[in-house]
Amino acid sequence: MTFRGRGLGPAPGSLGGVPLGEAMGRWNNWLEARFTRLILAFLALGVLCPSLAKFVFIAPYFIAVIMFLVALRCRLADVAGALRSPGKIGLLLFLTYLLMPFFAWIVAKGCFAHEPQLAAGLVLINSLPVAATCSMWAGIAGGDLALGLTAVSLTTLCSGLATPGVLALFIGTMIDFDPGPLMRGLFWTVMVPVTLGLIVGERRRAFVDGHGPQVALLIKPFMLSMLAINAALLVPYVEGIPPLELARLYLVVFMQMMGGYLLGFAITTLLGLDYSTSITMTYAATMRNNGAGILIAVSYFSPLMALPITLNTLIQQPIASTIYKFYRPWRARRDGRAREF
Numbered sequence: 001m002t003f004r005g006r007g008l009g010p011a012p013g014s015l016g017g018v019p020l021g022e023a024m025g026r027w028n029n030w031l032e033a034r035f036t037r038l039i040l041a042f043l044a045l046g047v048l049c050p051s052l053a054k055f056v057f058i059a060p061y062f063i064a065v066i067m068f069l070v071a072l073r074c075r076l077a078d079v080a081g082a083l084r085s086p087g088k089i090g091l092l093l094f095l096t097y098l099l100m101p102f103f104a105w106i107v108a109k110g111c112f113a114h115e116p117q118l119a120a121g122l123v124l125i126n127s128l129p130v131a132a133t134c135s136m137w138a139g140i141a142g143g144d145l146a147l148g149l150t151a152v153s154l155t156t157l158c159s160g161l162a163t164p165g166v167l168a169l170f171i172g173t174m175i176d177f178d179p180g181p182l183m184r185g186l187f188w189t190v191m192v193p194v195t196l197g198l199i200v201g202e203r204r205r206a207f208v209d210g211h212g213p214q215v216a217l218l219i220k221p222f223m224l225s226m227l228a229i230n231a232a233l234l235v236p237y238v239e240g241i242p243p244l245e246l247a248r249l250y251l252v253v254f255m256q257m258m259g260g261y262l263l264g265f266a267i268t269t270l271l272g273l274d275y276s277t278s279i280t281m282t283y284a285a286t287m288r289n290n291g292a293g294i295l296i297a298v299s300y301f302s303p304l305m306a307l308p309i310t311l312n313t314l315i316q317q318p319i320a321s322t323i324y325k326f327y328r329p330w331r332a333r334r335d336g337r338a339r340e341f
Helices: 020-033 035-048 050-072 076-083 086-111 116-125 133-140 145-170 179-203 205-210 212-238 243-270 275-286 290-300 303-334
Strands: none
Touching: 020 035, 020 212, 035 050, 035 212, 035 303, 050 145, 050 179, 050 212, 050 290, 076 145, 086 116, 086 145, 086 243, 086 275, 116 145, 116 243, 116 290, 116 303, 133 145, 133 275, 133 303, 145 179, 145 275, 179 205, 179 290, 205 212, 212 290, 212 303, 243 275, 243 303, 275 303, 290 303
């Protein structure tokens, strides 16, 4: 309660007379509406302040915190329910960790045959676990929210083995790669925080459900800080790349993402999946955890390998926000019914 007229100021646990939880929720909505611009601003900050590169040592801790906060909102019951449909889970893992990396490998070999670091970065994008925002866009698009959350948590839990395995399979011919250190790093920075987040989220489910926007708000400063640090790391490498080459790389990253969406739409539609499952599967196959990819690139490979991932970060959310607006009416015209998978 706030006693404005008596000069007692805002009540404890409030911000300007607004309950703290509600204020944080509003801030989260404000940030989400402007997140693309904030991404650009923090990338520019990194470019203008190359000294931020010295803080790269904190990146693994940021990723661990992000993974923990993301896992808090995942429900083990949803994961268990999805696992009762092995066909869906098998298709999800096939799209995420086999078909899309293979597609990226084809694009990389065709466009960057003489630039192995950039080619490997392109493949790395599609070897990452599903982005946390996949479930958000699946919900907005009228998709299967439980399947979206399952895609995030399951692929993240599998990433300690799946990501190094996929990279060894597809980029081993491009650059020298020892999967052992990467597996150990992902175990501590991804798998352990996610497991802890799932456990804490189940034990404090009512609290987490009641503070979802606040949890989402806490994630954003860590993500934006990582982008600024990564941009600072890239400055010495980008300075030697002609503007036309950067434009070409941006175009290739964009075409790869759109190709991923088209593949997801085509396969899930041909299999006769209903719209809610199809759109969720497509988002899961295409939207990747860029923050983890940046960390992997700068920690185990070369900062130059993070450049395609940084460009992917710029276009992932804007494309996700518009893609279902074209797909949903097309599916509605094409078939009003679809068999269950």
